[in-house]
Structures are given as C-alpha cells and as structure tokens.
Amino acid sequence: MMKSSENEREVVLQREVPFARELVWKAMTVPEHQNRWWGPDGFRNENVTMDFRVGGAWTYEMVGPDGTRYPNHSVFKEISPPSRLVFDHGDGQRIWFESCITLQETGSGTLITLRHLFPSQESRDEVVEKYGAIEGGKQHLAKLEAYLKANMA
Numbered sequence: 001m002m003k004s005s006e007n008e009r010e011v012v013l014q015r016e017v018p019f020a021r022e023l024v025w026k027a028m029t030v031p032e033h034q035n036r037w038w039g040p041d042g043f044r045n046e047n048v049t050m051d052f053r054v055g056g057a058w059t060y061e062m063v064g065p066d067g068t069r070y071p072n073h074s075v076f077k078e079i080s081p082p083s084r085l086v087f088d089h090g091d092g093q094r095i096w097f098e099s100c101i102t103l104q105e106t107g108s109g110t111l112i113t114l115r116h117l118f119p120s121q122e123s124r125d126e127v128v129e130k131y132g133a134i135e136g137g138k139q140h141l142a143k144l145e146a147y148l149k150a151n152m153a
Helices: 021-029 121-131 133-152
Strands: 010-017 044-050 057-063 069-080 084-090 095-106 109-117
Touching: 010 121, 010 133, 021 095, 021 109, 021 133, 095 121, 109 133, 121 133
Parallel strands: none
Antiparallel strands: 010 109, 044 057, 057 069, 069 084, 084 095, 095 109
C-alpha cells in the first residue's frame, strides 16, 4: 500500500477578515459566541458542551436545515492563544480528520486558515463530494466574518 501525501488528504480554506486576531480567537473559542455562527449556512448547534483544554472534549449536535442531526465530537490537541487550535474531529464513534486552525496577523486584520487532514485521500474525497465540505467551509468562514461585523466590532 502506498502512503498518500498530505496534500492529497487535506482540505485547506483561507479567509482574511478585517478584525484583530484576539477578537477572531474569542469568536472561535468562547461558546457564547461560537454557537451563534459555527457551521455552514442553514445549520445550528444544539446540546453543546466544551471543555476547552488540551485533552478536553467539545461535543454538539449540528442540526441541518431539514432537521437532520449530526453528532460532532472533538478532542483538543493543542491550544495556543490567539494563534493556533488543533483538534481531532469526529462523531464520537470515529475520528474523521484532524483540524488545525491558525490565525495570522496581517496588515489589515487576520488571515484565518482551516486545515483538515484526513486519514486517506478516499475519506477526504468522500467528505468533499458527499457533504460539500469545501463550499460548507467557505460558508462557515463567511458566517464568522458576518458575526464579527454585527456583534463584536
């Protein structure tokens, strides 16, 4: 079996927002903010628990526009405020991917990079094709920017 390279197993999305890195970090990591924007368009989160420490779990049910409930379970691996957050993400039964979020200061705000690393190219392709992960990720970052603009600026 050939080992696939990381770039065949990853999804990387970026968006620059005109807000300070500390503010973006707060919106992403404080549940009272995060739960108001997290997820693609039309989705909301319920039954959220977050133990925000390395080794701590973050669980929630993402509820789709049609009412379908998607269990989510993440375990934090690295927390480096206000620049880097790494967690294993899955459904409580298995890990789907490792997620790494970096926040980099720019001249006009913050560059957000989401990097999801999957165990195989096949699992990456399934999430991209079946669940629309790239478009969903773009919507996710757009919702973050809109939330920051309306509620935290």
